[in-house]
Amino acid sequence: MLLIGVVMMQILKNFNLKACVVSIGLGLGLSACGAMNAPVQTDNNRQVMPFSDQQNRAGWILNTQVSDEFDSSTLDEDRWYVVGKFENGKPVYKHPDKPNKKVWKGRAPSQFSGRNYRLEDGKLILETRWEPDFPFETEIHKPVFGEAVPYENITTACLIGRRFFTYGYVEIKAKAADAEISSAFWSIGEKLEIDFFELFGDGREGDKDHLDRQLWWSVRDWSPAVRGKPTYTEKKDLGFRVADDFHVYGFEWDESGIKYYVDGKLFSQVTAEEVTEWARENREVPADYNGYVATKPISLWLDQETFPWHGIPDSLEDLEKNSPEGEKHDGVVDYEIEYVRVWQKPQHINQ
Incomplete structure (x- = not known):
């Protein structure tokens, strides 16, 4: 049979x-x-392929269970968990697939709100809002990294993928929010985190004026050996402001290492062996430590966060400093995502 x-x-x-x-x-x-x-189709009825491999020489197969074109009128909540959906006037933080697991509410002072997204013109738009009257969490939590500060003033959005996959080519077309906010695309697995990017939209003058052109990506180990610190990370100048326009970020990931593409061109690459070498040189780990922990199933995350070490908007006017005229007083800045796509090789399907 x-x-x-x-x-x-x-x-x-x-x-x-x-x-x-x-x-x-x-x-x-x-x-x-x-x-x-059946694969997702483009407007001209051709199968979509990675921007860096339009001829599909690598033999990629689109995983339609985790990919999303965001062209429907409502979000597919079988595909995405909306963090902080409202019930009876309050945000609720309960994962539909893991109801007994604690759900992260965001990096203070910002807090995730289930109202902070919309679908518009074939795009997913995640919103950061100046919202002092939001029913913020009152307990002050000590984060793994940084100082303990209260949740206040700023709400952000977070969507978590409900399906897992191992290895593939992950691609997103996005434009970061033009504000002192991180627009992020990342993933979580068992004691594993892969940050595809954390784009900071507004690098202020002085020693931070490079931040709005910087690609920051990492592989992190959440086992006791490293406790969430990167086993490999890069910060590189992209040559453009991340909030000025849409760009395509592609992440090819398998057992042998990682290749990073920006707008279809190879931007960086690292082997599994080089990741381990970096980890042994930069972390206090045993000599036989294997730093290439990116070998387990992951689920995708899309969110915005405040980065206190980069700077935090301290008023509505500060949050909207770079917003277009006519939109400077609505208290909202947007992180725009045209699509998220994941392709896999036949040997990795269903891993």
């Missing part, structure tokens, strides 16, 4: 149909459906 099911799925795949119908009917499980779904 299993062999028949596999053959039937391949036949349906060749006819560009959803093979998961067969897998469900034969009791093969839902896990096969993700990679077998």
Whole structure:
């Protein structure tokens, strides 16, 4: 029966149909459906491919279970968990798949609000708001990094992917918010964090004027050995302000290492061995420590955060310093995302 099911799925795949119908009917499980779904189509009815590999020489297969074009009128909440959705006038922090696990409320002084996003013109827009009357968490928490400060004044958005995958090509087309706010795209796995980027939209004058052109990405180990510090990180000048326009950021990730692409061109790369070497040189770890911890399933995160070490908006006017005329008093700045796409190699599907 299993062999028949596999053959039937391949036949349906060749006819560009959803093979998961067969897998469900034969009791093969839902896990096969993700990679077998009919691929997302562009406006001119061509299959979308990584911006750096338009001819698909690498043989990528789009994972439609974690990718999102954001072209619907409502957010797919089977795909994304909206952190801080409101119930009875208050934000609730309870993950639908992990109801007993503590949900992070954001980096103080900002707090995640489930009202801070919208879908508009085929884009997902995450909002940072100047919102002093928000029902903020009153307890002051000591963060892993930085000083303990209260939640106040600023609300942000956070969406967490509800499905996991291991290895692939992760791509986002986005424009950072033009403010003293981080616009981030990252991921979490078991004792693992991969930060694809943390873009700071407004680098003020002086020693911070480079921040709004900087790509900051990291691999982090949350085991006791390192406790969340990067086992590898880079901060590089992109050559453009991240809040001025949309750009495509691509992250190719597998057992051997990572390649980073910006607007389709290779921007940086590191091998698994080089990550371990960096970790041993920069962290207090045993001589046999393996720093390449990016080997486990991850789920995607999209959010905004305040970075106290870079600077925090201290008023509505400060938050909206760079907003267009006519929008400087609405108390909202936008992080815009046109799409998130994930492709995988056949050998990594369903890992």
